Amino acid sequence: MNSAVIGGGLAGSEAAWQLAERGVSVKLFEMRPVRMPPAHSTGNLGELVCSNSLGADRPTSPAGILKQELRRLGSLIMRCADMSRVPAGRALAVDRDLFSSLVTREISRHPNIELIRSETDVIPDLPAIVAAGPLMAGGIADAVREIVGEGCLSFFDAAAPITTLESIDTDRAYMASRYGEGSDYINCPMDRELYEAFWWELVNAERVPLRDIDREGRASDEKTDTCPEVPGRFFEGCLPIEVMAERGIDTLRFGPMRPVGLPHPSTGREPYAVVQLRRDNAEGTLYNIVGFQTNLKWPEQERVFRMIPALEKAEFVRKGVMHRNSFVCAPRVLDCHLRPVKNQKTVRLDLHLAGQITGVEGYVESSATGLVAAIQLFHTLKGDEPPRWPDETAIGSLLNYLQSAEAGTFQPMNVNIGIFPKIETPPGHGRRKKIGKPERSMLYAERSREALEKFLERETAVLTRR
Ligand SMILES: Cc1cc2nc3c(=O)[nH]c(=O)nc-3n(C[C@H](O)[C@H](O)[C@H](O)COP(=O)(O)OP(=O)(O)OC[C@H]3O[C@@H](n4cnc5c(N)ncnc54)[C@H](O)[C@@H]3O)c2cc1C
The missing domain is CATH 2.40.30 (Elongation Factor Tu (Ef-tu); domain 3)
Structure with missing residues (x-):
């Protein structure tokens, strides 16, 4: 089984790793250091373009739940982050150079990954994942625009809180x-x-x-x-x-x-x-x-x-934020497997998007979509229907947001409690009794964990068996 991944950032590195670990041969195209996007400064894979913090790591916070899920699923990005951790209270902050060096090392020595240091302007005629990031420009942006249609690939300046x-x-x-x-x-x-x-x-x-x-x-x-x-x-x-x-x-x-x-x-x-x-x-x-x-x-x-x-x-x-950002209008163009198949005349079921361009916001969220895109593509390569991720998990909630957000005002989103399905009346509580924030967070975390475990019992091909 052969595949291509475009972009060796957070999402692309995760995606390439997940495919490779499942025995799929991957051509990973990364244009750095030959050509540098405006926010990057090294040739390392998985470079963090701004902060060195990957956000909260408390297991009951929404960002912490997402991290736990990624760890459970064998995420390369989380493993490298945990190995390069620096003290930062309850946040997961990393030594950014060590982090991206570890990602580069793991990818470079994986026998199933061929790392190609060049810019690609076309989507290869192979099962593929496009993870070219929010600063993608030139030919690859045109290629994505051609697939998702004019008007769906947006550049925006500021977002509202x-x-x-x-x-x-x-x-x-x-x-x-x-x-x-x-x-x-x-x-x-x-x-x-x-x-x-x-x-x-x-x-x-x-x-x-x-x-x-x-x-x-x-x-x-x-x-x-x-x-x-x-x-x-x-x-x-x-x-x-x-x-x-x-x-x-x-x-x-x-x-x-x-x-x-x-x-x-x-x-x-x-x-x-x-x-x-x-x-x-x-x-x-x-x-x-x-x-x-x-x-x-x-x-x-x-x-x-x-x-x-x-x-x-x-x-x-x-918070409101201003920067240049390319992303697709996910509710209009992506299906729940991150494939740009909606409103298309001809569809490719073996093409996925991953990373910030799918409409998620943040390092860990981008990595999560890389992991999901790879697992979904792996199922397709085996001839199976890709699984639907449970809404109660952080991953499922993010995917669900991409599907259900208002298309007309769609803006990228990070993981937060508001995108999880609401817990109406927690077990053991009277209908009107309000629960405190810590208790509420625990209930969400516990529900996500259980939903993921049930999912993994059912979808045995989701975890690698190495
Ligand atoms: C300026 C800026 C600052 C940000 N700061 C933060 C922050 O502090 N915290 C946070 O959580 N999120 C931040 N984000 C948002 C987001 O989390 C990051 O952009 C994140 O890196 C997105 O991951 P990605 O894999 O989608 O893209 P990237 O990590 O950008 O990876 C895309 C990769 O694709 C490569 N590429 C692009 N086009 C081609 C091509 N044609 N051929 C080959 N390779 C190509 C690029 O060189 C790059 O390595 C920031 C975004 C921007 C733009």
């Missing part, structure tokens, strides 16, 4: 859609005094300097399929909220914070301004702040956005 429903003080807000057409939005009303104070803090808050973003390869000055370019570095259709606010004190009241058609149910009058929150996932456990894409520094986002009524204690599971 996302918060959990649980952390929103809904008593201080009201549910309504504009002009009485339903009650889909959480509306946070502001009077004039609060609005003006909020505006002032917003325009004066500290931002990530664009020159720093450029240096990291994070800002986009590329054209997108959907947003027309405007003078300056931003796109008019998705201006950062603080840039919009700078245009005048009332701009937001006539833009994303307009109160028109949103009378307060208790007074019947429209408030001075309204911040709206919209559901971000099928379960309704996550909400994004509508129109609040931002380039503020993260602590500033928390400080300023917590001035919004009902968000004083908001848990922002994803």
